Amino acid sequence: MHSWISFSRFVSVAADLVARSIYHRLEWPYARQILSNRRLRLSPVExxxxxxxxxxxDRVEKIWPAGAMPGAYGMCWTRSYLDEPAWRAVGFNKTHPIVRIKCSIPALASALAAVEDHSILFFLANVRYRPESKLSQLAEGFHRPSRVRVASLLAHKRNAFQSEKEVRLLALTLDKAASELFIPIEPHELIAQVMISPHASEEQVQEIKTTLSPYGIPCVRSLVLSPKTR
Incomplete structure (x- = not known):
């Protein structure tokens, strides 16, 4: 299971999360909402x-008394930054161009630590990949559940997904009342760079760069398809 380092009283970072930067790919309109609304959105894991x-x-919920598991919200990041297939995977069947948001672990942890609702516990961890049989054993081994243990369990996936190199941001609340959870941010403080998909058109690239200009956030187009990078 994960070992945690306390960034603040309410924010824990997995000890093995040594990446300097992490990345989040999403469609441009949703990235634009992050900028204009100045907040990250975490969705209910369920x-x-x-x-x-x-x-x-379902297996994690079974370690709790019926209906007692705390609310779990998440946002998926990755350590992957060079592979072209990631652009195609995220962009599959999407209408809008894909962009990649880059931020540092300390910057994200600082944004989480500034959240005023101190009933929320935040966890940031590398996802660990295990065979399905091992995952079931992990869940069955817990008899005294806590939010820390739930965070450790939710930062696991089956081996089939290990190419994702996922870093999972989790928020554990005391109830499941909210349909989403927002983290206030200052975009220029959190976001170190926005990269545009190599599959975006020139017109889309220019529109994204124009929108980002007032924020002072570096914006580049991926050169992964450029002959010079092959």
């Missing part, structure tokens, strides 16, 4: 559509 996420969450 709302995630992936059937394997649902399979694992």
């Amino acid at each position: 709302s995630w559509q992936d059937p394997y996420e649902r399979w694992w969450l």
Whole structure:
């Protein structure tokens, strides 16, 4: 299981998360909302559509008395930054261009530490990938549940997904009342760079750069498809 280092009283970072920067790919309109609204959005883990996420969450919930598991909200980041297939995977069947937000671990942890609701516990961890049989054993081994233990369990996935190199941001609350959870941010303090998909058109690239200009955030287009980078 994960060992945690306290960044603040309410923010814990996994001891093995040594990456200097992490990345989040998403469609440009949603990235633009992050900028204009000055907040990150965490969605309820139980709302995630992936059937394997649902399979694992069902097992994590079983370590709690019926209906007693705390609210769990998450946002998926990654350590992956060079691979072109990631652009295609995120952009599959999407209408809008994909962008990649880059931030440092300390910058994100600082934004979490500034959240005023101190009933929320935040966790930032590398996802660990295990065989399905090992995952089931992990869940069955817990008999005294806590939010720290839930965070450790939710930062696990099946081996089939290890190419994602996922870093998971989790927020554990005392209830499940909210349909989403927002983290206030200052975009220029949190976001170190925005990178535009190599598959975006020149017109889309210019529109994104123009929108980002007032924020003072560096913006570049991915050169992964450039002959010079092959």
